[in-house]
Amino acid sequence: MLWTKQGWTKIGGTYFAVFCMLATMCVVSGNLYGLCHARDSESEFDTTKWKALSKSPKEDGSHRDRSKPQRLDCINDLLARYKLVGMTRSQIRELLGEPNWNEGATDAYWLGWTPSMMLPEPEKLYLKFRDDVVVSSRISHY
Numbered sequence: 001m002l003w004t005k006q007g008w009t010k011i012g013g014t015y016f017a018v019f020c021m022l023a024t025m026c027v028v029s030g031n032l033y034g035l036c037h038a039r040d041s042e043s044e045f046d047t048t049k050w051k052a053l054s055k056s057p058k059e060d061g062s063h064r065d066r067s068k069p070q071r072l073d074c075i076n077d078l079l080a081r082y083k084l085v086g087m088t089r090s091q092i093r094e095l096l097g098e099p100n101w102n103e104g105a106t107d108a109y110w111l112g113w114t115p116s117m118m119l120p121e122p123e124k125l126y127l128k129f130r131d132d133v134v135v136s137s138r139i140s141h142y
Contacts, residue, residue, distance in 0.1 A: 047097075079137075088134075089132040123141055
């Protein structure tokens with residue numbers, strides 16, 4: 001029966017169903033792991049510390065050692081204390097320093113790695129300017 005077309009379909013269908021269930025469980029557990037093991041070291045925003053953490057992941061080695069301090073640790077406090085939208089480019093430079101990347105009218109600041117079971121997810125703070133004034137900000141994965 002194993003080699004008949006009908007028998008093989010039953011076995012293949014069973015394996016496919018088990019595979020789908022296991023894959024779903026891996027995705028769900030990975031998301032739960034990321035939620036439960038988020039960085040506990042949330043800290044207050046400090047301009048000097050932020051600027052000291054200005055290197056991108058390959059420059060500072062954080063792509064290998066994700067336990068190092070990151071800008072991500074203080075991003076919530078930064079956004080709670082400062083209204084970035086409406087600030088001028090010079091005010092942003094004074095507060096945050098030079099961006100890691102500049103893409104035309106958008107500056108990007110490296111934040112760090114968000115924990116995840118599968119792969120850590122890199123994050124950036126994007127600031128979009130119009131006439132040298134921030135018109136939008138967002139945090140995004142690559």
